[in-house]
Amino acid sequence: MNNILRRHVLLLTVATVLFSTVPVSNSIPFILFHGIGDKCSGGVGNFTQLLSNLSGSPGSCMEIGNGEAASWLMPLMHQASVACEKVKMMKELSQGYNIVAQSQGNLVARGLIEFCDDAPPVINYVSLGGPHAGIAEIPKCSSGPFCAIAEALMKLEIYNDFVQDHFAPSGYVKIPGEITKYLEHSKYLPKLNNERPEERNSTIKDRFMSLHNLVLVMFQNDTTLVPKETSWFGYYTDDSFDSLLSTQQTKLYREDWIGLKALDDVGKVKFVNVSGDHLMIEYKDVVKYVVPYLMQTSL
Numbered sequence: 001m002n003n004i005l006r007r008h009v010l011l012l013t014v015a016t017v018l019f020s021t022v023p024v025s026n027s028i029p030f031i032l033f034h035g036i037g038d039k040c041s042g043g044v045g046n047f048t049q050l051l052s053n054l055s056g057s058p059g060s061c062m063e064i065g066n067g068e069a070a071s072w073l074m075p076l077m078h079q080a081s082v083a084c085e086k087v088k089m090m091k092e093l094s095q096g097y098n099i100v101a102q103s104q105g106n107l108v109a110r111g112l113i114e115f116c117d118d119a120p121p122v123i124n125y126v127s128l129g130g131p132h133a134g135i136a137e138i139p140k141c142s143s144g145p146f147c148a149i150a151e152a153l154m155k156l157e158i159y160n161d162f163v164q165d166h167f168a169p170s171g172y173v174k175i176p177g178e179i180t181k182y183l184e185h186s187k188y189l190p191k192l193n194n195e196r197p198e199e200r201n202s203t204i205k206d207r208f209m210s211l212h213n214l215v216l217v218m219f220q221n222d223t224t225l226v227p228k229e230t231s232w233f234g235y236y237t238d239d240s241f242d243s244l245l246s247t248q249q250t251k252l253y254r255e256d257w258i259g260l261k262a263l264d265d266v267g268k269v270k271f272v273n274v275s276g277d278h279l280m281i282e283y284k285d286v287v288k289y290v291v292p293y294l295m296q297t298s299l
Contacts, residue, residue: 027057028123028296029092033083035103035129035279036139036169037146039067044102051100054287055294059100062086064108071104072146075164076171076188080111087112087119098124098294102279103224104139106130107172110192113211114204114258124293126215129222129279133235133252134174134189137226159185179238194257209259213293215270217281224278232271233260247271 030051034044040061052059064070064079071079087093099122101109106127113122138150138158153167159178163170164187171188175181183190194200218231225231227244233252237243247253253261263269274285281290 027055028096028098028294030055030057030059030098030100030294031087031093032059032061033064033099033101033105033109034061034067034071035105036071037068038071038102039063041067050286051290051294054291057098057294057296058092059294069146072150072168073166074168075166076104076107076111076168077115077191079108079168080115083108083112084116084119087116093120096121096123098122098126098296100126100128100290100294101130102128104131104168104172106132107188107192110208111188114192114207122211123296124213124215125211126217126290126293127231128217128281128290129219129225129231130216131172131225131230132216133193133230133233133250134172135169135226135230136173136175136236136241138169138173139224161185164188174235176236176241177239193252195252200257205257205259209262211263211268213268213270214260214263215272215289215293217272217274217285217289219278219280220273220275222278 032044032048032051034040038044040048040063044061048059048061062083064082065074097120099109099113107130109125109127110132112119113125150167153163153170156163158170158173158175159181164185171186173182174186174189183196190196191199192204194204216232218228220228222228222231227234227236229235229244229246233247233250235245235250237245247260252258256262260269270289272289274281274289276282
């Protein structure tokens with residue numbers, strides 16, 4: 001988490017002194033998934049506590065591996081498998097739970113929802129800046145031990161098996177003009193989004209459609225996700241960076257590969273546009289768009 005975002009989270013946390021609520025004993029718990037290059041301690045931990053204070057619901061940040069390193073270097077399918085096993089061991093989630101996810105953490109969260117067998121149900125899912133339809137550029141990092149590794153891997157063919165197995169973001173890089181390579185060699189997003197016709201899986205769709213509410217938050221000034229509309233499942237056309245498809249124009253939506261259209265048709269999808277850069281959500285928007293979906297006390 002960068003310094004600006006850390007200060008932003010600190011201000012949000014201070015705000016809970018005035019606006020915190022009393023925990024409700026029968027509230028549905030929630031778990032939070034952080035983004036790439038982050039960990040559950042520090043600012044993310046503060047944000048998790050803020051959401052718990054405001055909603056009155058017990059919440060925890062779910063760490064995958066050792067946090068920062070795993071977020072960069074552990075393949076997303078493995079991350080989703082780790083999350084799956086952890087969730088099934090948490091007795092407090094057995095009757096159902098909510099999810100809040102940040103950035104790349106959304107792809108772990110969705111893998112948990114779609115691929116995890118015999119898991120407790122996810123009730124509401126709030127996505128903050130999630131690269132759901134992929135990204136056309138690798139997320140940049142400015143410092144830290146994993147930048148050099150990331151830069152080295154980025155110089156290789158992104159759809160190379162080695163890169164796919166050792167560089168988490170490669171699992172959702174979707175480059176216009178290279179869609180054939182993407183469908184053939186990308187090891188995560190095509191499966192998550194049911195993109196391969198010969199492998200289309202009705203179970204994935206059924207599990208995604210079981211959500212009570214799906215809140216997709218896009219940040220208006222987001223330059224980390226390219227394009228930012230991927231937060232709403234919008235994306236470029238297959239062959240050009242110059243033409244952008246809205247959510248409703250994509251084949252994923254029109255042909256309903258994962259049940260997004262079905263959820264939308266019954267009013268269970270909320271497309272939210274907030275000001276600010278990537279994950280820089282204001283307190284008022286947290287209260288308006290996140291907290292209400294964590295306050296449920298019964299199924």
